[in-house]
Amino acid sequence: MAQPTVARRIVMPRQVWDELTHLAEVLGEARGLDVSPAEIALLALEAGLNEVRQGRPVRTAPARSRQAAKKEGSGRRRRPSQPLKLSADERSELEAFLVEQNSARGRQRTIGLWLGTRRRRIEVEWLRELAVEYDAYNVANFAQNMKKDSAFFKEVRDRDGSRIGWKLTAAGLTQAKELATQALEPA
Structure with a gap:
């Protein structure tokens, strides 16, 4: 049958x-x-x-070499970082800094400067998370904005050459202090 x-x-x-x-x-x-x-x-x-x-695993394409993955840039495994936890006071402080910023790049820079004063290193994922939350994230320009603001940020890479974050430069620390004093001044 x-x-x-x-x-x-x-x-x-x-x-x-x-x-x-x-x-x-x-x-x-x-x-x-x-x-x-x-x-x-x-x-x-x-x-x-x-x-x-029959429960056989489906054959997949062979794994790419480390060099090939490094050249492509996308699809790389990122080092998992701890999720960013901010208190209500920290959030309100950051929002006070962002009030004056009209452009996405300006908001992203301000978030990076603020994070740099709080943490030794600005994790990529932390900056991305806050940039999304405060409407400053643009997929195409995220890393490019940080490169344009290289006077304030120094890129940090791991042994493989992958970007893991940024540190504030001396000019970045100065700019962050200026932002803090401007935010604390009465309107």
Whole structure:
């Protein structure tokens, strides 16, 4: 007795269909088999499902070398950092600094300066987290903004050359102190 079937459409990228068509032609010429691209797709799907049913791990592409991952920049594993915990007083102090800032870059710089006065090193994730929270995060310009403000921030990298954060420069400490005095002055 044949298994019941379900008539459904499967949508696939054009490139995959072209490859299946090419494979069907090659099998026809080399082996004399008369198979359609849809039949080949069904066989490949069934073979993959059998692997899953038998509990075999799906083979993945070989891991990239450290140098390749380093060059690409994205997809790197970041060193997990402790989540940033701020008290209500710290949050209100930071918000007082941000009142005067109109641009996203200015808010990001101010957040970085404020963090630098509180911590020895400004973690990338901490700065990103606060920048998102205070509407200063722009994916395309996040690192570029920090490079433009290199007079205030010195980049810190690990042994592999990955950016792990920033430290305040002498000019950054001076600027942070000026921000603090401006925020404490009565309006």
